Amino acid sequence: MRGALGQRSRERKRGAILRAAVEVFSERGYFGARMREVAKRAGVADGTLYLYFEGKEHLLVSLLEEHARAFLKRARQDAAECDDPREKLRRVVERHLASLENDRALARVFQIELRHSRRFLRQVARGQVAAYLQLLQEIIEQGAAGGCFRADVPAEVAARAVFGAVDELITAWVLASRPKPLAEQSGPLLRLLLEGLEAHERRKR
Amino acid sequence: MRGALGQRSRERKRGAILRAAVEVFSERGYFGARMREVAKRAGVADGTLYLYFEGKEHLLVSLLEEHARAFLKRARQDAAECDDPREKLRRVVERHLASLENDRALARVFQIELRHSRRFLRQVARGQVAAYLQLLQEIIEQGAAGGCFRADVPAEVAARAVFGAVDELITAWVLASRPKPLAEQSGPLLRLLLEGLEAHERRKR
Amino acid sequence: MRGALGQRSRERKRGAILRAAVEVFSERGYFGARMREVAKRAGVADGTLYLYFEGKEHLLVSLLEEHARAFLKRARQDAAECDDPREKLRRVVERHLASLENDRALARVFQIELRHSRRFLRQVARGQVAAYLQLLQEIIEQGAAGGCFRADVPAEVAARAVFGAVDELITAWVLASRPKPLAEQSGPLLRLLLEGLEAHERRKR
Amino acid sequence: MRGALGQRSRERKRGAILRAAVEVFSERGYFGARMREVAKRAGVADGTLYLYFEGKEHLLVSLLEEHARAFLKRARQDAAECDDPREKLRRVVERHLASLENDRALARVFQIELRHSRRFLRQVARGQVAAYLQLLQEIIEQGAAGGCFRADVPAEVAARAVFGAVDELITAWVLASRPKPLAEQSGPLLRLLLEGLEAHERRKR
DNA sequence: TATGAATGAGAATTCATTCAT
DNA sequence: CATGAATGAATTCTCATTCAT
Secondary structure: HHHHHHHHHHHHHHHHHHHHHHHHHHHHHHOOOOOOHHHHOOOHHHHHHHOOOHHHHHHHHHHHHHHHHHHHHHHHHEEEEEEEEOHHHHHHHHHHHHHHHOOOHHHHHHHHHHHHHHHHHHHHHHHHHHHHHHHHHHHHHHHHOOOOEEOOOOOOHHHHHHHHHHHHHHHHHHHOOOOOOOHHHHHHHHHHHHHEEEEOOOOOO | OHHHHHHHHHHHHHHHHHHHHHHHHHHHHHOOOOHHHHHHHHHHHHHHHHHOOOHHHHHHHHHHHHHHHHHHHHHHHHHOOOOOOOHHHHHHHHHHHHHHHHHHHHHHHHHHHHHHHHHHHHHHHOOOOHHHHHHHHHHHHHHHHHHEOOOOOHHHHHHHHHHHHHHHHHHHHOOOOOOOOOHHHHHHHHHHHHHHHHHOOOOOO | HEEEEEHHHHHHHHHHHHHHHHHHHHHOOOOOOHHHHHHHHHOOOOHHHHHOOOOOHHHHHHHHHHHHHHHHHHHHHHHHOOOOHHHHHHHHHHHHHHHHHHOOOHHHHHHHHHHHHHHHHHHHHOHHHHHHHHHHHHHHHHHHOOOEEEEOOOOOHHHHHHHHHHHHHHHHHHHHOOOOHHHHHHHHHHHHHHHHEEOOOOOOO | OOHHHHHHHHHHHHHHHHHHHHHHHHHHHOOOOOOHHHHHHHHHHHHHHHOOOOOOOHHHHHHHHHHHHHHHHHHEEEEEEEEOHHHHHHHHHHHHHHHOOOOOHHHHHHHHHHHHHHHHHHHHHOHHHHHHHHHHEEEEEEEEHHEEEEEOOOOHHHHHHHEEEEHHHHHHHHHOOOOOHHHHHHHHHHHEEEEEOOOOOOOHH
């Protein structure tokens, strides 16, 4: 019982720290963020942060990874719920846009702080981001195998192009002072991307 | 005479500092870069940096802006050299890829350091990057007006999607340890993007 | 318990820093003083200084104010212990001389560093120094009201003259390499000042 | 002729630099003053300052010494113009007050920057200031020998007291935002000092 | 003489992290 | 587990001075 309660309290405190970190990183940027500020907002002492996370960078990594993991899980479920690769792609992209539109502070961290250093970017890029690209790539490969997507564009390039296009739209939204809702932009974006990916009869290659 | 020599020497020194900055920023990242190291590589004293640039951030801004300005000029020339919007887009994208593939250190700075803070990103995004997006958008609008590009995707969204796709490919190339040449990827990427942008007869919207 | 111990330890450390500051400021002057040197002599880390004082200037201000406050308290007690304004003045001046003769390092700081900038001097001059001048002025006014001091010299001017005369003697003592003890000079100085202040019968105004 | 012209031009330039220095030192204080600013206001290049003065400190020293020398010369003349030591003292003090009241920027430099470091203060104190104190002391000694000034206060102490009292009045005037004219204060001040210095019959020591 | 571009030493302060309590 | 006082490394930029022209 004691353990259970402790466990739950621990989880609650950890969550508070992560949430405080999202806020502070989103407001100040990684280098401008102060651990003391994160501690204060989480309602814990400075030293307590280090009982939950190894340090500032690990705090950012954990933050990004946990949100990315949760997103990826949902995106995979979305994709699994239908058969048509085009529909899969549509759902995944919409999930991507919606996830971040939902939480602007988190979006700021994802779109900007993710790149605070090359080493760091590499590390993250090889983790959840790579898995997400892999998901996109698999969907595209399925589509190509099934004949609905073209085969003359390497799936890896296509996956990156899709990711890049979506990512850029979100970054623009994050930076804009009066941003146009992302949900409104997903339709046109998907038309463009799907059309580009689809196999057309008149193509001769 | 004194002025002329002084002018030329001044330009040479300024150039040396900018080049040194590209190297150091690309190796260490903005926050990891040391002004002293920049000075040493440029072959000037620490204080001399401040005779040419207001400070560290201004050094990075100048660097990015000057290269972006030069790129944009070439891209505009490329676009002006042909009439078909599809061809214009192809040339601009190829120029974009080639410009950075040419200079990996510079590419690292552009793909990563450009985002070192929100304020900074905003500032740069509103300058040359905005002008580049504008160029892409104009090409797409021309194509839509001329009937070769679809009209059911807002040109702004399309321009961002194109930029994002290209940008992401370059970032991947920058981060990879054994990157596949960008030139090889431009063909497939353009096929995808152009196909997505083109107006097809069977579309009904 | 924790609090009490912490409180005492805190006071001890604060005192050590202030004492170290007196030494360093007196040896090097304000601008020549190094915070690192203060920290070293106080036996604390550089950063610790900033847990107790806001910065270098605040350190000097605190130092001056706390000593001035203590001096002023004693001077007021001295004055309160007797009734004759002449005696009051004598005691206050003797206290002034003795306080600084007692601690040459502190005297150096008071006589020289007090004036390290106009802004600073104004700030300090409006604080404890103003209060000290006020004390002198009140004594003189009492004397004038009681008839033992002349009324034809504004008390404010008289108070400043007394302060200036004492101050100058101390400065000379601080600067001299083989200074004549201040205690020996207080008698003559007071004779001169009191005589100048006293109301004489033969005066006709 | 060339030499003469050059000489005159040289003097003019030197004067311009000194005047610029008074302004800048008075506005910013010694440590806050920038040699570049002095050069700019004097209308010469940075390097030119060093053709006329050895460096920043020498500039301040020269400035103070030349004004002090001129003052001292006038004060001596004033003193020589009459015989009564009381009158001599009156004239010298009035000259002192008037000299600085005349030029507030210069007064700021004299009252505040004179003390920018112990070493510096010592150096200046041993020069013109010492000579000025010597003049005061001689007048007092004459008075004592002639019987009009008391003999029971060492002339050195008396001279310092007089100097200190005058100095303090000027400092207060320099620091005040709406200062009361010094000329108005010289009467009361002199009454106090002379009365204190005078030999009275009823004194028994 | 005059210039002013170049020099480079120099120091206050911040803040992630630790560890005694 | 939690605290928060203490640590101390680490770095930009300034500015008096020089010296080639």
